[in-house]
Amino acid sequence: MRRILYITFILFTNYSITINGAVPKPRMNNIQQPKTIIPEYYVKEVRPPTYKQRPVEVKFSMKVLDINSINVEDMDFRMDMLLKQEWTDPRLRIPDEMFEIGEDAFALPAQLFENLWQPDLYFLNSKIVEIATLTQSFSTVSLFRNKTVSYSARMHAIVACQMEFQHYPMDTQICPLYIESFSYKFDKMNLKWGDAGVTISPELKLLQYHIEQPLQLHESNVFTSEKGGNYSRLVVYFRFERQIGHHLIQTFAPSTLIVMLSWFSFWLGLDVVPARVTLVVTCMLTLVTMFTGLRSDIPPVAYVKALDLWMAFCIFLVFAALTEFIIVKVMDKHYQKQKKYATNSKLLEITPWCDCNKMNLDHLKKEKQKLTKLFWINEKGKEKVLWQQIDHLSRIIFPTVFATFVAIFWPILLYFKSQTNVV
Structure with missing residues (x-):
């Protein structure tokens, strides 16, 4: 009799739980990478803190893979390139178990990178800029032990260039490419050329032009009237010398x-x-x-x-x-x-x-x-x-x-x- 009453009580209890919609929560893993790397107080819209409120230093480098068209009618040129940006975010928490033995960096998943602060760099004189894709975007993010974030992507851009033809057909076209932050002024973000700077693939060959090397790189602070302030700017000058043959x-x-x-x-x-x-x-x-x-x-x-x-x-x-x-x-x-x-x-x-x-x-x-x-x-x-x-x-x-x-x-x-x- 007791056994029958016990079974009846259990069945009634389970039925009541089902009716009331109380479903037990699944157990959480003890190790959760997003919460381990990104703390709860992290706000991705706020730039990383720096010593004595100094500007965040962002290092930029680029490798030109191909320049497939220099259009004199539209006054622009198209190029494929590999971009690399590096900055330090001390708010991140990176445990040692995230690194493999003998390595100082590991790759982040794309969905996690979207939750991090990112520099808003853009090409000032570009017409079109897009990340190259096949089945997914060709971009990757790596984290280092010193909390340095490294972002790399393959991009395609159409860059405007004001060309002069007084010496045609022995002209040399000087086409600058300007890199600048869209919203952070120079006292908030400082742009620097990386160790690699700007390099050109040795396999790159053009039909009518010869790219003079080394390229000239500049770092400056420029006042922008449209945005009402001084902004850190990187400039690389491409020199296209027309071949006279x-x-x-x-x-x-x-x-x-x-x-x-x-x-x-x-x-x-x-x-x-x-x-x-x-x-x-x-x-x-x-x-x-x-x-x-x-x-x-x-x-x-x-x-x-x-x-x-x-x-x-x-x-x-x-x-x-x-x-x-x-x-x-x-x-x-x-x-x-x-x-x-x-x-x-x-x-x-x-x-x-x-x-x-x-x-x-x-x-x-x-x-x-x-x-x-x-x-x-x-x-x-x-x-x-x-x-x-x-x-x-x-x-x-x-x-x-x-x-x-x-x-x-x-x-x-x-x-x-x-x-x-x-x-």
């Missing part, structure tokens, strides 16, 4: 050959007018077409570029060769007309001069002056036609002028390129 093959060498080709017209006589005109006009059209294609490689700018000067002078020389042909052709036409008139009227014989006593002296002098403007007689009595002498002189003058331009153009361009310094 492509333009030597595609631009300078062909344009030089075309200009030299136009000089062959000086060896052609005036009797082959179609050949001479076709040669010079074809050279002119080729240069204009080449110049138009080159202008499409860079955005239109309001100033004159070095390439514009080169192509303009080449076009000018070809135009001058065409103008020279027109001038000598007109002179030859007048020469033939005056010569024919002098022969038909028997006023003058070319060599030797006719007997002046038979003609009116004044009229003869006028005809001789007209004709001697187009030719003269040397000491041996051989006729020298003026337009022929112009062609002979052009064979020397045009190459000399072009060689002088080249001797001035390239040294000046190289000098200004060497004077391109980081401001």
Whole structure:
């Protein structure tokens, strides 16, 4: 009877507990990492405490893995990089059992890192910044024995760059990258370059540019009017030097050959007018077409570029060769007309001069002056036609002028390129 009453009491008690919804709590493990590392008084919105209220020192370093595009039209460049930030948070509690034997750091899970204070760094002149992902974000966090937090991530960024093209195609683009805290002023957070600073992957190669090394790094405190205060700022200057080999093959060498080709017209006589005109006009059209294609490689700018000067002078020389042909052709036409008139009227014989006593002296002098403007007689009595002498002189003058331009153009361009310094 007692046994029946005992079983009935137990069943009634369990039923009452179920009805009242009293479910026993599960047992907690004695070791809970979140509560061990992050104390109860920890507030992630508050920066770590420092000695005598000094600013929190955040060390920043970066390794550039790839620069896959330098867009001159949008004035920006894209790069993939590995970032690393380090700071010390003395509020953390890190027991020794968290470290493996022989190691001074261990990795934190991502959900735990979200509960820690983090520096709010950003790229001041970036257009897009995002963490690279595959199945998850490529980022990791490590804790050291001295309570140093190390955050690393692989990121992709599009950085704006104000480019100048006065020396194009021998220009050097200086593109700074500014790193700054968004809300902490310099008396609250101080940014420092890490031991590694900024490095570039040795496998990185660009098609049209060469990255000059070492990179220039700067640390400064800058007043920002938009945020109303002084902020600690890190600056790294990337120097992209355009390689001239492509333009030597595609631009300078062909344009030089075309200009030299136009000089062959000086060896052609005036009797082959179609050949001479076709040669010079074809050279002119080729240069204009080449110049138009080159202008499409860079955005239109309001100033004159070095390439514009080169192509303009080449076009000018070809135009001058065409103008020279027109001038000598007109002179030859007048020469033939005056010569024919002098022969038909028997006023003058070319060599030797006719007997002046038979003609009116004044009229003869006028005809001789007209004709001697187009030719003269040397000491041996051989006729020298003026337009022929112009062609002979052009064979020397045009190459000399072009060689002088080249001797001035390239040294000046190289000098200004060497004077391109980081401001």
